[in-house]
Amino acid sequence: MAEGAVLAGCLCPGMPQLLLCPEANPGWGALRAACGRLRDEIRASGADLLVLYSTQWPSVIGHQVQADPAPEWVHVDQEFHELGSMPYRLRMDADWARACVEAAHERGLHARTVAYRGFPVDTGTIVALSLLDPEGRIPASVLSCNIYADRAETLVLGKAARDAVRRTGRRAVAVAVSCLSARLHTRPVPPAQDRIASLKDDEWNRKLLELLAQGRLEDVSQLAREYGTQAHADQKLKAIWWLAAVLGQNNRYRGMVHDYRPVWGTGCAVVGLVPTDRPAAGHEFDEEDVERYSGDRQVLDAGAGLGPAAPPERQPRGDGAVVAADAPRPVGAYPHARRVGDLLYLSGMGPRQAGTDAIPGGPVRDTQGRPLAYDVEAQTRAAIANVRTILEASGSSLERVLDVTVFLIDMDRDFAAFNRVYGEHFGAIGPARTTVAVTALPTPIAVELKVIAAA
Amino acid sequence: MAQGRIVAGVLAPHPPHLVYAENPPQNEPRSEGGWEELRWGYERLRRSLAGKAADVLVVHSPHWRTTCGHHVLDLARFQGLSVDPVFPNLFRFHYDVAVDVPLAEAIAEEGDRAGLVMGRMRNPDFRVDYGTLTSCHMVRPGWDLPVVAISTNRAFYYFSDDVGQREMVALGEATRRAVERTGRRAVLLASNSLSHRHFTEEPPVPEDMSHEHVFHHGQYLWDMRMLDHMRSGRTRQLIDEMPDFIEQTVSECKEGCLTWLMAALGFPDYPAEVHAYGTVIGTGNAVVEWDPEGARAAHDG
Numbered sequence: 001m002a003e004g005a006v007l008a009g010c011l012c013p014g015m016p017q018l019l020l021c022p023e024a025n026p027g028w029g030a031l032r033a034a035c036g037r038l039r040d041e042i043r044a045s046g047a048d049l050l051v052l053y054s055t056q057w058p059s060v061i062g063h064q065v066q067a068d069p070a071p072e073w074v075h076v077d078q079e080f081h082e083l084g085s086m087p088y089r090l091r092m093d094a095d096w097a098r099a100c101v102e103a104a105h106e107r108g109l110h111a112r113t114v115a116y117r118g119f120p121v122d123t124g125t126i127v128a129l130s131l132l133d134p135e136g137r138i139p140a141s142v143l144s145c146n147i148y149a150d151r152a153e154t155l156v157l158g159k160a161a162r163d164a165v166r167r168t169g170r171r172a173v174a175v176a177v178s179c180l181s182a183r184l185h186t187r188p189v190p191p192a193q194d195r196i197a198s199l200k201d202d203e204w205n206r207k208l209l210e211l212l213a214q215g216r217l218e219d220v221s222q223l224a225r226e227y228g229t230q231a232h233a234d235q236k237l238k239a240i241w242w243l244a245a246v247l248g249q250n251n252r253y254r255g256m257v258h259d260y261r262p263v264w265g266t267g268c269a270v271v272g273l274v275p276t277d278r279p280a281a282g283h284e285f286d287e288e289d290v291e292r293y294s295g296d297r298q299v300l301d302a303g304a305g306l307g308p309a310a311p312p313e314r315q316p317r318g319d320g321a322v323v324a325a326d327a328p329r330p331v332g333a334y335p336h337a338r339r340v341g342d343l344l345y346l347s348g349m350g351p352r353q354a355g356t357d358a359i360p361g362g363p364v365r366d367t368q369g370r371p372l373a374y375d376v377e378a379q380t381r382a383a384i385a386n387v388r389t390i391l392e393a394s395g396s397s398l399e400r401v402l403d404v405t406v407f408l409i410d411m412d413r414d415f416a417a418f419n420r421v422y423g424e425h426f427g428a429i430g431p432a433r434t435t436v437a438v439t440a441l442p443t444p445i446a447v448e449l450k451v452i453a454a455a
Numbered sequence: 456m457a458q459g460r461i462v463a464g465v466l467a468p469h470p471p472h473l474v475y476a477e478n479p480p481q482n483e484p485r486s487e488g489g490w491e492e493l494r495w496g497y498e499r500l501r502r503s504l505a506g507k508a509a510d511v512l513v514v515h516s517p518h519w520r521t522t523c524g525h526h527v528l529d530l531a532r533f534q535g536l537s538v539d540p541v542f543p544n545l546f547r548f549h550y551d552v553a554v555d556v557p558l559a560e561a562i563a564e565e566g567d568r569a570g571l572v573m574g575r576m577r578n579p580d581f582r583v584d585y586g587t588l589t590s591c592h593m594v595r596p597g598w599d600l601p602v603v604a605i606s607t608n609r610a611f612y613y614f615s616d617d618v619g620q621r622e623m624v625a626l627g628e629a630t631r632r633a634v635e636r637t638g639r640r641a642v643l644l645a646s647n648s649l650s651h652r653h654f655t656e657e658p659p660v661p662e663d664m665s666h667e668h669v670f671h672h673g674q675y676l677w678d679m680r681m682l683d684h685m686r687s688g689r690t691r692q693l694i695d696e697m698p699d700f701i702e703q704t705v706s707e708c709k710e711g712c713l714t715w716l717m718a719a720l721g722f723p724d725y726p727a728e729v730h731a732y733g734t735v736i737g738t739g740n741a742v743v744e745w746d747p748e749g750a751r752a753a754h755d756g
Contacts, residue, residue, distance in 0.1 A: 060541050061656060079521050082577075116538055119540070183613065185522070186523055186610070323660075325545070329487070354484075
């Protein structure tokens with residue numbers, strides 16, 4: 001596989017007016033048209049991945065990366081709900097999301113993928129993807145904006161994204177979904193009278209845009225702190241820190257400010273940046289660069305005398321280990337799954353329920369070992385549901401299962417019923433399968449599945 | 456119609472962990488429990504509220520954030536799936552919320568009259584935030600009372616804590632007037648924690664209580680000071696000290712819910728009942744009840 005590359009970067013506002021009512025204000029329409037020009041440039045670049053960082057997706061537990069291959073919902077903005085609903089069906093590159101999280105871990109960051117039905121994709125992401133890739137031609141991935149992250153952490157996140165692009169062979173365009181200044185009106189203003197809420201914000205926005213037009217992204221990145229003290233920066237301008245890191249932290253770009261306008265008091269710009277070979281023109285790079293994050297994230301056990309974090313069997317460690325919060329507690333020193341390359345190896349999974357350890361269909365024996373009547377169909381359904389939970393927590397799905405090994409404690413009694421339920425779930429998927437009878441399983445269950453799936 | 460009244464005011468924090476730990480059928484993830492101090496505190500609160508014949512919950516939530524004024528849910532029913540964007544592993548809650556529309560509109564009207572900007576949420580696709588849902592669920596898990604939900608406003612962040620406080624006082628007083636003129640017997644819920652510096656990582660098993668502790672001792676001292684004010688009926692002093700509390704503990708009181716509640720209750724000078732104090736991922740949380748009718752009866756007696 002050829003090494004991937006970041007082909008270009010851009011700044012795109014995530015304000016819903018651009019999507020839902022561009023006709024209400026000529027400036028909003030102009031910004032939407034500018035996004036259209038950016039869209040054409042992205043298509044012409046041959047990109048096969050859009051990597052977004054959205055300031056409207058806040059996170060606190062490190063950073064999150066969207067890994068649902070096709071998130072779908074009807075979104076309503078919490079502020080601008082009167083503008084209407086935003087139905088979306090997006091196309092995400094789940095493989096890249098996992099690679100990005102892995103790269104983030106290697107650089108000392110906390111990061112995790114999210115792939116939950118109904119996860120609330122933020123307004124900014126929906127607006128940006130709807131305008132830059134309305135037909136969903138190019139798979140995307142979205143990174144959250146950690147509300148506590150400083151410059152160092154955000155730079156390292158950008159570098160991790162760059163690592164992931166390189167390793168996965170993608171040809172990516174990085175999209176910073178952010179306003180410049182983000183002071184919204186606090187009282188209703190007719191759309192035709194929209195303006196930047198603060199003159200100082202406007203002046204500082206124009207300074208940054210002057211530099212971006214010259215391709216001086218790193219200079220803008222290093223001005224961000226000052227900008228943040230002088231103007232009402234959108235999330236401290238973290239999106240610019242991230243974008244600069246993804247693009248390689250220099251000033252060697254062809255910059256194009258497609259437009260700059262107010263949207264409900266904020267300062268919104270559509271900017272394209274394409275790497276060039278021209279020299280850095282003697283600009284100074286003052287701020288410290290950071291390759292690996294070593295900030296104060298390890299606070300969980302900061303208190304004295306807390307003792308060991310947890311029994312060792314509850315803390316499987318090592319690269320690729322998956323512990324799913326919604327899956328039944330392991331009964332030994334093993335994770336729910338382990339990812340190796342493009343494959344996921346799941347630990348043997350029975351029907352026990354997360355949290356309660358209850359066994360749907362009933363246990364096969366009581367605590368004294370006396371046999372009990374049980375329902376193998378119910379157990380099989382529950383075991384498959386657990387497998388699904390772990391796969392989805394790993395960013396995979398039941399549809400990606402390749403191979404299943406089935407353990408039954410009573411082949412004669414249970415095979416037919418088991419086989420019926422299995423067929424309902426896997427018949428259309430068609431993984432390879434081996435079914436064996438065993439004398440017993442570690443808990444009083446009748447069926448266990450051992451699964452290998454594509455990650 | 457008899458004049459309405461606020462029958463209880465509650466500091467009702469909303470960590471989604473509490474719903475997760477309860478394993479209600481509406482929530483998709485399953486847990487092994489956890490955060491019992493707070494959950495049992497909510498149990499005590501529910502017992503205390505049982506005899507008050509409340510007919511509506513009015514909740515002010517920090518996780519419905521608006522900049523242009525305050526907004527209220529203004530349709531009779533909101534149904535859907537609420538997934539916490541920060542803790543999606545813990546909170547994926549199927550909700551069916553009945554709204555007391557006449558009271559919601561009365562609050563909006565009173566807010567308008569007070570010079571506040573008030574918005575009305577009439578988009579049925581809107582997803583109710585997890586703060587509103589968690590506080591309401593923990594107070595009334597049977598969901599047998601209608602709800603009025605009010606968004607938090609960013610005035611604290613845009614202007615200053617003092618400006619934000621003033622706005623919340625106006626909103627609290629507007630809420631009280633609306634309750635009185637609509638004849639409701641309302642329980643008001645301020646859906647926020649106290650100190651709010653929290654961990655930025657979580658253990659593999661979120662409910663593993665061996666990891667749970669207050670983020671730092673300073674937060675604990677501040678939380679205890681604020682709770683002492685509440686237990687002693689010194690709520691005006693509590694409000695006076697709130698800007699420092701917010702600054703030094705990154706308190707979620709910056710979202711204004713507690714100030715709103717205190718104003719709605721007329722800055723109580725009677726003791727509050729602290730049903731529980733506990734931490735959730737390092738933040739300080741307390742379940743606290745003000746009982747104006749009980750205080751009035753004690754005074755009259």
